[in-house]
Amino acid sequence: xxxxxxxxxxxxVGTRPNRPDGLDxxxxxxxxxxxxxxPGMLHGAILRSPHAHARIVKIDTSKAEAHKDVKAVVTRxxxxxxxxxxxxxxxxxxxxENVMAGEKALYDGHAVAAIAATSALAARDxxxxxxxxxxxxxxxxDVDKAMASDAPVIxxxxxxxxxxxGMHPNVVRYHESGHGDVEAGFAEADLIIEDSFVxxxxxxxxxxxxxxxxxxxxxxxxxxxxxxxGHWIAQKTCAALLGIETSQLRVTxxxxxxxxxxxxxxxxxPVALALSRKANRPVKVVMTRSEVxxxxxxxxxxxxDIKIGMKKDGTISAAQGVFxxxxxxxxxxPGDMTAMCAFxxxxxxxxxxxxxxxxANRPKQAAYRAPGAPMGAFAVESVIDELxxxxxxxxxxxxxxxxxxxGTKASYGPRYERIGLVETLEAAKAHxxxxxxxxxxxxxxxxxxxxxNHGGETSVSLSLSEDGSAQLMVGTPDIGGSRASMAxxxxxxxGIPYENIRVTIADTAxxxxxxxxxxxxxxYASGLAxxxxxxxxxxxxxxxxxxxxxxxxDAVKWENGCAVPSGPNAGDFDPRPLADITAxxxxxGGPISGHFEATPEGAGVSFGTHIVDAExxxxxxxxxxxxxxxxxxxxxxxxxxxxxxxxxxxxxxGIGWALNEEYIYGEDGRLQNSIFLDYxxxxxxxxxxxxxxxxxxxxxxxxxxxRGVGETGIVPPLAAIANAVSHAAGVRMRQLPMxxxxxxxxxxxxx
Amino acid sequence: xxxVHLWSGLRSLTGGQQVVEVEAKTTGDxxxxxxxxxxxxxxxxxxxxxxxxxxxxxxxxxTEPIPVGSEIYLMQRLRGG
Numbered sequence: 001x002x003x004x005x006x007x008x009x010x011x012x013v014g015t016r017p018n019r020p021d022g023l024d025x026x027x028x029x030x031x032x033x034x035x036x037x038x039p040g041m042l043h044g045a046i047l048r049s050p051h052a053h054a055r056i057v058k059i060d061t062s063k064a065e066a067h068k069d070v071k072a073v074v075t076r077x078x079x080x081x082x083x084x085x086x087x088x089x090x091x092x093x094x095x096x097e098n099v100m101a102g103e104k105a106l107y108d109g110h111a112v113a114a115i116a117a118t119s120a121l122a123a124r125d126x127x128x129x130x131x132x133x134x135x136x137x138x139x140x141x142d143v144d145k146a147m148a149s150d151a152p153v154i155x156x157x158x159x160x161x162x163x164x165x166g167m168h169p170n171v172v173r174y175h176e177s178g179h180g181d182v183e184a185g186f187a188e189a190d191l192i193i194e195d196s197f198v199x200x201x202x203x204x205x206x207x208x209x210x211x212x213x214x215x216x217x218x219x220x221x222x223x224x225x226x227x228x229x230g231h232w233i234a235q236k237t238c239a240a241l242l243g244i245e246t247s248q249l250r251v252t253x254x255x256x257x258x259x260x261x262x263x264x265x266x267x268x269x270p271v272a273l274a275l276s277r278k279a280n281r282p283v284k285v286v287m288t289r290s291e292v293x294x295x296x297x298x299x300x301x302x303x304x305d306i307k308i309g310m311k312k313d314g315t316i317s318a319a320q321g322v323f324x325x326x327x328x329x330x331x332x333x334p335g336d337m338t339a340m341c342a343f344x345x346x347x348x349x350x351x352x353x354x355x356x357x358x359x360a361n362r363p364k365q366a367a368y369r370a371p372g373a374p375m376g377a378f379a380v381e382s383v384i385d386e387l388x389x390x391x392x393x394x395x396x397x398x399x400x401x402x403x404x405x406x407g408t409k410a411s412y413g414p415r416y417e418r419i420g421l422v423e424t425l426e427a428a429k430a431h432x433x434x435x436x437x438x439x440x441x442x443x444x445x446x447x448x449x450x451x452x453n454h455g456g457e458t459s460v461s462l463s464l465s466e467d468g469s470a471q472l473m474v475g476t477p478d479i480g481g482s483r484a485s486m487a488x489x490x491x492x493x494x495g496i497p498y499e500n501i502r503v504t505i506a507d508t509a510x511x512x513x514x515x516x517x518x519x520x521x522x523x524y525a526s527g528l529a530x531x532x533x534x535x536x537x538x539x540x541x542x543x544x545x546x547x548x549x550x551x552x553x554d555a556v557k558w559e560n561g562c563a564v565p566s567g568p569n570a571g572d573f574d575p576r577p578l579a580d581i582t583a584x585x586x587x588x589g590g591p592i593s594g595h596f597e598a599t600p601e602g603a604g605v606s607f608g609t610h611i612v613d614a615e616x617x618x619x620x621x622x623x624x625x626x627x628x629x630x631x632x633x634x635x636x637x638x639x640x641x642x643x644x645x646x647x648x649x650x651x652x653x654g655i656g657w658a659l660n661e662e663y664i665y666g667e668d669g670r671l672q673n674s675i676f677l678d679y680x681x682x683x684x685x686x687x688x689x690x691x692x693x694x695x696x697x698x699x700x701x702x703x704x705x706x707r708g709v710g711e712t713g714i715v716p717p718l719a720a721i722a723n724a725v726s727h728a729a730g731v732r733m734r735q736l737p738m739x740x741x742x743x744x745x746x747x748x749x750x751x
Numbered sequence: 752x753x754x755v756h757l758w759s760g761l762r763s764l765t766g767g768q769q770v771v772e773v774e775a776k777t778t779g780d781x782x783x784x785x786x787x788x789x790x791x792x793x794x795x796x797x798x799x800x801x802x803x804x805x806x807x808x809x810x811x812x813x814t815e816p817i818p819v820g821s822e823i824y825l826m827q828r829l830r831g832g
Contacts, residue, residue: 087798088798088799089797089798160794160798161764161791161794161795161798162760162794162795162798164763174760175758175760175827176758176759176760177758177759177760178759260832261832262832264832334830336827337829337830340826340827352759366832367830367832368832369832370832371830371832412758412826413756413758413803413824413825413826414756414803414805414806414808414822414824414826415805415806415822416806417805417806417807452808452829454810454829455810456810518832519829519830519832599810599811599812601807601808601809601810601812601815602807603808603810605808701807711832
């Protein structure tokens, strides 16, 4: 349902003020996960499995417990007995099993025991005193091999209702959707291309490793400080895993040094609390980078088969995709999301998509910006590019010809509301980048991308001070400059300067429930909540002014930060500025605040189009990205600088994912590259200047038209870069990352 | 009555039907009625579904009104990063 009070002219929204947390961040005053300490604090360390798959026969902790510096040792027995359920239904059980292994170690790096000691060094040293007897089991880390009939079974009974009979127990969820008749559609095609693609797991690569400080008493009351994208989900999960009441655990989110989806769950937090409960002292746990790689969520790896039929004029007559995603030793790989997003940019008469969620002996996958969508786009957009090449059609024109628009039946079912894909493609076609000449050895690629976006449970509280300034409490950790966006939206409604608004990320004890900062939901949902909370306060300001003038409340309106009579018949009164009303609020009815508690449902989907130029060195196989342009629909950019930052960040992470980043496993199932020297994320010298174009097609579900922008930007890069590299190298690249050895091998195979 | 379009993977739970007609004023009614007609749909609903009403995706709310004649699609619950 469209909001009838949607605003289109703005005073503060759309400007680019400095971020309110900027000074704290550049002076080191901001406190991140590892920056908190407490009197009597112990340090935790976690013992991890060196095996990819092994039965835990015995854990002997006696020597560790006897050490003078060790104050507590925990194993699985120190956590609550959470019941096992199949599929994602048993997510608490899955998280518990991941946080601390039960009967089996399921991947290299899986936690099996933990120690709290008087120093971090003592804790790490004491881990050597724990003796674990393992029975090593056969393992599998590759998605296709994990589905094969002879693959070792990771856990019986993990599959949910959706999996067809006869599939291997490692296949735990199945998705199938689409419409029309793909066979009839292929029969109409002038050219059909069928091809297969593979992508490796990549890590979100946030700069700040997981860190927390937990305190839990034997009375079941606790405090937790942690770096997280969502402290309410941390509260809920930790309480369930430790068998305490949710409300008795107060969780405060630290500043966060990146998350990208990887900090939407817990890893070390329940361990710190369990150690604290046993030692009766606060316990701090900080992961090393190697632990982050080995034991926190990378994205899924994928294996995909695509078949697309096209007519000579560029019309896609049918499209079909099979997407197999490996998500570690637990259900959750987003094969369903990959399937639903893969063809979403296009207006298709005949489309069918199938997704598999497959378990393997790897760490539990975690969300990574638009989870599942980038790999699907890589496969689909590569085939579309190849069709364009073979039919000698312009790739932007073909995408425009098939582009979804308002009213199009989406590949995943419903008809689209107002969307902005066509506008991004038209902007791409008109952009100087698209018509710029290429040098010899260079190639140009384009790709579209889609993401759903999300609303989610949201609480916001706004209170006014006597001097006319405002405090805004939100519950979504600021992972992308959201304090600035919230302050701009509140300023827009209240009519007071941006600088007069202080935005705080409230802890779980001071605000109602908030979903995680994920799904590109913060500017949309916390923003909508901020607008509504500010309007709630404005209603009260108008009531106070009306009472002071002795006229009805509905005869007062709010204009430019002042209460004014709504028309000539309301009376002749001087405007009352906000600060004039709040100065007397204590004696005219008490404090003035505004609130919002609800689940906004109208996030509005988002599309982007990327243009990439790449140059391949045929001698070394090294790729240089020489030019990059991101065009994406933001609905309405509240703070354009941070929208551009999201676009550029998506491109930068996409360049890493496409060219170099990958989890490399040895024959023994152990991760071979668990440090940044061996796992190569892009550095500044790997990146070109990244141009951005903000398209604004307002979302009908937000008062200011906002669409989330955090995730869509990671969807097109893999495909756009692969298309550019394939043109530059003269050979189609079907496997990511397109690292120099892979490019050299492809060049060699191509003769 | 409104027609609810299911994703094709659910046909095995509804005797092959991909479109189910139910009487429902809200999203919560709709899910209850679907299960009454096809009890096997309880499993996917428990696993998490979203409902698109004329293209607007309701991620989880059970109190959203369903206008007469609206186009309804059941979707798997969305997860983000």
